Amino acid sequence: MKLNANAETVLKQRYLIKDENGNPVETVDGMFHRVAKAIASADALHDEHADTDKTESIFYDMMTNLEFLPNSPTLMNAGRDLGQLSACFVLPVEDSMESIFEAIKQAALIHKSGGGTGFSFSRLRQEGSTVNSTGGVASGPISFMKVFNMATEAIKQGGSRRGANMGILRIDHPDILKFIDCKADNTEITNFNLSVGLTEEFMKAAEAGKDYDLVDPHTGETVKQLNARTVFNKIVDAAWRNGEPGIIFLDRLNRDNIVPEQGKIEATNPCGEQPLLPHESCNLGSINLTQMVKAEKGRKTFDWEKLERTVKQAVHFLDNVIEVNKYPLDQIEHTTKQTRKIGLGVMGWADSLLMMGIPYNTEEAVQLAEEVMSFITEKGRQASQQLAEVRGTFPLFEQSILPQDRPQRNGTITTIAPTGTLSIIGGCSSGVEPVFAYVFIRNIMDGTEMLEVNPILKEELEKRGLYSEGLMRRIAQEGAVSHIKELPEDIRRVFVSTHDISPEYHVRMQAAFQRHTDNAVSKTVNFSNEATREDVAKVYSLAFTLGCKGVTIYRDGSRDEQVLNIGKVK
Ligand code: ADP
Structure with missing residues (x-):
């Protein structure tokens, strides 16, 4: 399995089944088997001859290869008594x-x-x-x-x-x-x-x-x-x-x-990406785009075939979740099953751009965002239409505003979640956010420090023989790769972080994804501490003009306790 140390820690602390003393009684591998088996079992509800073992192994592979992960409650609760799977x-x-x-x-x-x-x-x-x-x-x-x-x-x-x-x-x-x-x-x-x-x-x-x-x-x-x-x-x-x-x-x-x-x-919902009717629930899942990048003729690009396959399997997975989910209230089960909304999204967007050498704050990146997200929504719809042929449409399909000549199994297909913990498990940048910082210094218990370096930056610097611990410490202190003058120009341009990116580009990226997303996009527009109220007002107006469904902003240092700090220990 490809999990890094942070992923292992998060899973052990918060996701694995534990005994009454708080010791895990399953392994990480066991967790993925538990989830894959529980979700695949829904196939048998539609076809008594369904090969649920085959579906289980497809779901297991997709998760353990970190290509797709369902939202946290699904990982925590699938195949267990609680069985509540929606975020x-x-x-x-x-x-x-x-x-x-x-x-x-x-x-x-x-x-x-x-x-x-x-x-x-x-x-x-x-x-x-x-x-x-x-x-x-x-x-x-x-x-x-x-x-x-x-x-x-x-x-x-x-x-x-x-x-x-x-x-x-x-x-x-x-x-x-x-x-x-x-x-x-x-x-x-x-x-x-x-x-x-x-x-x-x-x-x-x-x-x-x-x-x-x-x-x-x-x-x-x-x-x-x-x-x-x-x-x-x-x-x-x-x-x-x-x-x-x-x-x-x-x-x-x-x-x-x-x-x-x-x-x-x-x-x-709490982070704003999923508008819902009263008593409606939705389960989310995210494709890790870094796993969808391939090298072709010496260049890195998206592997569209792999992405299409993953989208199709993910839609199948998320539709199954609606089936095996144990709802906290009958009314929620009823309302949810009337529209069968799912929220498939992406994570690792910024990391994928780094792999391809495209700076986040460029026209090229915004264009590619549109391309990727329209592809995912289109292929996701097709997958939902194929499911509808076998499983039927969602009950309110005829009443819905969707095109009636293309019956769908799911009322909505796409949503972009923040992927706060999923991205840690996936070892990638979160949602469609830019990279916040490339190097963190982590204090470990015995007083020693550990450097945590963005793997894509590390690989690139090592390839060019530029990697050193001293340099990493400087990046941590400066808070940005772009500030290190002796680094090659292309590295400083491509490895941009949150505060290198103008608020306008934050909004434009959000709007690009929103244009091709059924539900909404979770995104925070980050400002430097010196930003003025006028800067904030401009971003609100821009979000309105560019068709966003909402917007959240954050000005650096404006709360005593902020989640992420540049140049400070994590
Ligand atoms: P994760 O990465 O854990 O799957 P996200 O950060 O993508 O979760 O958040 C997705 C949605 O999950 C949120 O908008 C919210 O609806 C729900 N969620 C996230 N964190 C919590 C929490 N601590 N308690 C309850 N719900 C949460």
Whole structure:
């Protein structure tokens, strides 16, 4: 198996089945066999003569060759009693005590099983409005979010994953200003990512500097007007301060809602890449693009045949997951099986570019992104159509907005996830993000330091006889290969990292992938510490203009505890 040391560690700590003393009772190889067998078993539901052993070995090979990995809950739970295999859920929150606390209970069950939950709080009446039954005063969405947050805090997911949530509030909710600032001090609502749900109408009003209406969700009446540009600037200001809230474009999510008769899409999963209807869930999986690169006539390119084969097998895998999944609630099983959405995406994008010698921040890279993603979505659709011939379409296919002459098994095919842990297992760069840093210095327990070098950089430097530990330490300190003047120009140009790339190129890359992705793309646009509010505002407008479904930004150093630090120990 190709696993590196970090992958082994993560799998041992968090994925392998353990006994009551916390010692693993399966090997890494055993884990992949467990998953492959459980997922392949779904074939027998459609064909009693199905060769499930053959499917199992295809799935096993695809995972152990690190060509494709399903989302974490599938690796953790497939073939086990818990059996909950999805990463993404959206739950409805209606304007009643019953609904609010029902949602908290449902979220608790989902978190316990390793899934993440998203909610729209837009239906809750605003703070200070009256409550008919008691004559009391409503406490509003923000105070209820704190209750959701506390519940999440209390449930550590099986000792491995702490629950994650997305909280969304529409821009026209009367409490929107409080929502924008509610994470300002970074000590509250810490188990939530927040996004403001923007409408196209609002974006136009902001551009024109006009007022817009705030609407009481309970009565439907306009209660107040605010200047759209002022509110837009407040969102920008809050995000500039500490990265929150993000924004999502609700009209766009709903333009791609494949079954509008079922209601509106109001929320996404925690990292924003998967818009879903209330009570819908989705399982994700990612193709490791670094394993799809081949050498041809002395040049490296994508191996399109291998990619096509992998896409086809991955769609088969993810459709099987829907079948063998044990859902936390009957209602979620029902809603999920009505549309059978899957979310196939990619990881290792930046590393693949390095292998091919293409800098991330170039036209060529953006073009190639379009090419790769349109290929994956097209081949994924074909694979889903082939499955439909044998297994039937998803039940709401005829009601859906999809072309009726090409029956599909799955309502959506593609989603680009952050692949936070999957990319560690795959030993590649995460999702479609650029490389954050090429060299990390890791402190090991006995006080010694260990250098961790991006394998593609290492190989390239060794090939040219330039590799040395001293050089690696300098790269770690400088935080970028591009700053090392004595390195050859082409290496400094190709081995770009996050902060070498302009925010515009971050957004353009996101938009390139989004154009060919059914669901959404998880991506953070990184700014240097010196970036201004105007820089952030420009990126928000650009994301809107280029057709992104949302955008998240982060300004270096704007939180006390950030996940990744340049030049600091990991
Ligand atoms: P992984 O690499 O572990 O498969 P990703 O980083 O790709 O996960 O995240 C994909 C989705 O998985 C997230 O958007 C979210 O829905 C869910 N997720 C991620 N981390 C957590 C967590 N700690 N708790 C609950 N759900 C999570």
